[in-house]
Amino acid sequence: MTRPALILIxxxxxxxxxxxxAGRVWIDPLHPVIANATVILVDLRLPRAVLALVVGAxxxxxxxAMQGYLRNPLADPGLFGIAPGAALGAVCAFFxxxxxxxxxxxxxxxxxxxxxxxxxxxxxxxxxxxxxFTLAGMMIASLAGAxxxxxxxxxxxxxxxxxxxxxxxxALADRSWHDVAIAAPPTALGLxxxxxxxxxxxxxxxxxxxxxxxxxEPARLLWLMVLGVGLTVGAGVAVAGIIGFVGLMVPHMxxxxxxxxxxxxxxxxxLGGALLLLVADAACRVLPLEGGELRLGIALSLLGxxxxxxxxxxxxxxxx
Numbered sequence: 248m249t250r251p252a253l254i255l256i257x258x259x260x261x262x263x264x265x266x267x268x269a270g271r272v273w274i275d276p277l278h279p280v281i282a283n284a285t286v287i288l289v290d291l292r293l294p295r296a297v298l299a300l301v302v303g304a305x306x307x308x309x310x311x312a313m314q315g316y317l318r319n320p321l322a323d324p325g326l327f328g329i330a331p332g333a334a335l336g337a338v339c340a341f342f343x344x345x346x347x348x349x350x351x352x353x354x355x356x357x358x359x360x361x362x363x364x365x366x367x368x369x370x371x372x373x374x375x376x377x378x379x380f381t382l383a384g385m386m387i388a389s390l391a392g393a394x395x396x397x398x399x400x401x402x403x404x405x406x407x408x409x410x411x412x413x414x415x416x417x418a419l420a421d422r423s424w425h426d427v428a429i430a431a432p433p434t435a436l437g438l439x440x441x442x443x444x445x446x447x448x449x450x451x452x453x454x455x456x457x458x459x460x461x462x463x464e465p466a467r468l469l470w471l472m473v474l475g476v477g478l479t480v481g482a483g484v485a486v487a488g489i490i491g492f493v494g495l496m497v498p499h500m501x502x503x504x505x506x507x508x509x510x511x512x513x514x515x516x517x518l519g520g521a522l523l524l525l526v527a528d529a530a531c532r533v534l535p536l537e538g539g540e541l542r543l544g545i546a547l548s549l550l551g552x553x554x555x556x557x558x559x560x561x562x563x564x565x566x567x
Contacts, residue, residue: 249511251504255518259300262522266299266529267292271540294424299528300521301427302419302487305434305479307520308513310494312441315448315509316472317381321558324480324494327473328387332363333484334415335391335398341411342398353429353485360481363387368473377455380469417488417544419528426486437478438517444471445510452509490544492551493520499558 267288268274274284309324316322324330336359337352345351370383395415402408447468450458459465483490500523501515524543527550531541 249505249515251501251515252518255501255515255522259518259522259525262525262529263296263300266296266525269529270532290423294427295419295422295528296525297427298419298422298430298486299524301430301434302483302490303493303520303522303524304517305430305437305483305520306490306493307497307523308438308441308517309476309479310496310520311498311509311512311516312444312448312472313476313494314498315452315512316444316468317377318452320499320562321495321555323492324476325491326381326388327384327476327480328363328367328391329360329477329480330484330489330491331388331391331395332366333357333360333481334489335359335395336362337414337484337488338395338398338411341407341414342402344403344407346410350425350429353426356485357433357481359391360477360484363391364473364477364481368470371469371473377451380472413542414488415544416542417490417547418531418542419487420540420543422486430482430486433478433482437475437480437482440471440475440478442513444468444475445513447471448509488544490524490547492547492554493523496551496554497523499554 270287270292272287274288306324310322313324313327314320314322317326333356337346337356339359340346340352340355345355366387367380367383370386371380399408399411402411447458447463450461450463451468453461455465480494497519498512498516501519502512505511505515524547527546528543531543531546534541
């Protein structure tokens with residue numbers, strides 16, 4: 248295991264216990280004066296922390312894989328159309344009144360992600376062309392976004408509208424072990440598929456022609472990317488809503504500490520994404536805001552937008 252991965256694992260081992268103690272109600276492990284401290288830790292904060300690790304790992308790894316596949320440092324998982332497709336599925340659950348039936352909300356979200364994955368693979372075809380793949384993803388994202396806006400504008404009642412808008416902001420509040428059970432298996436499978444694509448992504452960094460000469464099968468790599476990103480991102484959106492910029496920021500944060508090969512970036516990006524989401528979620532809990540806590544999706548957007556602008560300015564200086 249590489250040194251960056253070991254450092255990130257150590258940081259996670261230190262951060263997870265601290266995140267369990269932090270919140271509107273702080274828990275002192277040496278003097279637990281709160282009567283229901285065990286319930287708060289085991290039933291409320293622990294599943295939330297585990298879910299942050301799962302969702303963050305999926306978003307971080309998918310961002311690193313996507314940047315390697317598209318050979319674009321500004322690529323983000325939302326560009327594939329998978330996240331907008333999952334969001335559209337969840338919005339349909341709210342629109343038709345199925346969201347109140349527990350498991351149906353993530354089922355609709357995963358179905359939306361699966362539909363976006365299938366459409367992406369159908370349009371991109373068997374050639375595995377990166378350019379066609381990118382354009383297809385942008386088209387699907389635009390279509391899903393338009394349909395989501397249409398559902399919001401035609402919302403049957405103010406309650407459904409409020410639920411849709413709140414869910415789209417992204418958050419890990421009020422999540423349980425049930426949500427962990429929904430998100431963890433597809434995320435683990437997606438991470439495994441992205442890891443299998445690692446060596447092919449290394450070859451692709453030399454160019455499509457060179458990758459073919461090294462034995463890379465474009466169609467196989469395309470399916471690994473579609474399924475891997477679809478499962479990781481779709482599972483995250485299914486349980487937490489839209490949480491952006493993780494897949495964009497984390498690979499850039501850990502890349503200077505690796506040899507910059509896509510395969511060597513996947514594991515550190517997964518660990519870095521888990522750490523970022525865990526810290527951001529804990530910060531959202533402890534911020535003194537009236538009327539509830541800051542939504543996680545909003546907090547990461549406030550971090551991600553300046554980060555993205557900084558990348559653009561740095562790239563502009565490099566081109567000057």
